[in-house]
Amino acid sequence: MANHNDYLCETHRKYGDTTIYFPLSPARYCCVNCEKKNIGGYTNPDHVSNPFGYCYLSPSLCIDCSIKDKKCMWCN
Ligand SMILES: [Zn+2]
Ligand SMILES: [Zn+2]
Numbered sequence: 242m243a244n245h246n247d248y249l250c251e252t253h254r255k256y257g258d259t260t261i262y263f264p265l266s267p268a269r270y271c272c273v274n275c276e277k278k279n280i281g282g283y284t285n286p287d288h289v290s291n292p293f294g295y296c297y298l299s300p301s302l303c304i305d306c307s308i309k310d311k312k313c314m315w316c317n
Contacts, residue, residue, distance in 0.1 A: 250316055270299040
C-alpha cells in the first residue's frame with residue numbers, strides 16, 4: 242500500500258518525517274484536484290520557532306489524490 246508521504250517533494254519531505262506533524266483539525270479544506278472537502282489542518286512544525294506563524298497548515302491535495310497522482314500533497 243502506497244503511503245502519501247512517499248510522494249513528498251524535497252521541499253516538503255520534512256513534513257513526512259516529523260512526528261509532530263499530524264492532522265490537527267477535522268476536514269475543513271477542499272482538495273484542489275477533486276474538490277472534495279476532506280483535508281484537515283496539520284500542525285505546523287515551524288510554529289514552535291516562529292510564534293507569529295500559522296499554528297497549522299493545510300495541504301493542497303487530499304491524501305487520495307496525492308497517492309493516485311503520485312504528487313506531493315503540499316505542492317500545487
Ligand atoms: Zn483530492
Ligand atoms: Zn512539495
